[in-house]
Amino acid sequence: MNHVKTFAAALALAATPVAFAAGSMDSMDMKTPAATRQAPRAVAAEIKKIDARAGKVTLKHGPIENLGMQAMTMAFPVKDPASLKNFKEGESVSAIFDTIEGKPTVIDLRHK
Template identity: 65%
Template sequence: MKYANALSIVLALAAAPAAFAAGSMDGMDMKPATQSRQAPHPVAAEIKKIDRHAGKVTLKHGPIENLGMDAMTMAFPVKDRADLKNFKVGDTVSVTFDSVDGKATVVEMRRP
């Protein structure tokens, strides 16, 4: 009986570090990950369509690195719809994009 008790104590002690390590993997004891998301940078683009009513602009743009998007032509919501009155189709612009409510959004647009 002594050996059985001793064996169970040794096994419990041997398993304790593994159980402790597994418990710390739940994310609670870990340091927060560093930001891998890049800061927004202006991207060259050409205005293909403006929808002032919907507050959207269709842009042919270069890669948007901070959002992980390749160059393409796509419609985007504009953070400030009033800015759209300053532009027309065909304008070459410098655009800063960011994620707003989970959507790729034009946060700033200006002429280069």
């Protein structure tokens, strides 16, 4: 009977660090700190469609590293919708993207 008590006590002690470590991981914030986030960089793109009324532009773009997006064609809101009047569909541009109000957004659009 003594062996059973000793075994149970040893098992409880052995499991304590594992339970402690698991508990401490649950309380950690696993989000990427802002300091380690990549700064926005210009991305080569082609304008596929301009919707000035909605303030959006559809771009065929390369990878957007700071947003973790692969190359694709997608519609984006534009931070300065009035700037869309300076562009036309089919034009090659350089775009800078960031997240505004939780949405990937074109924050700067320039002619190449």
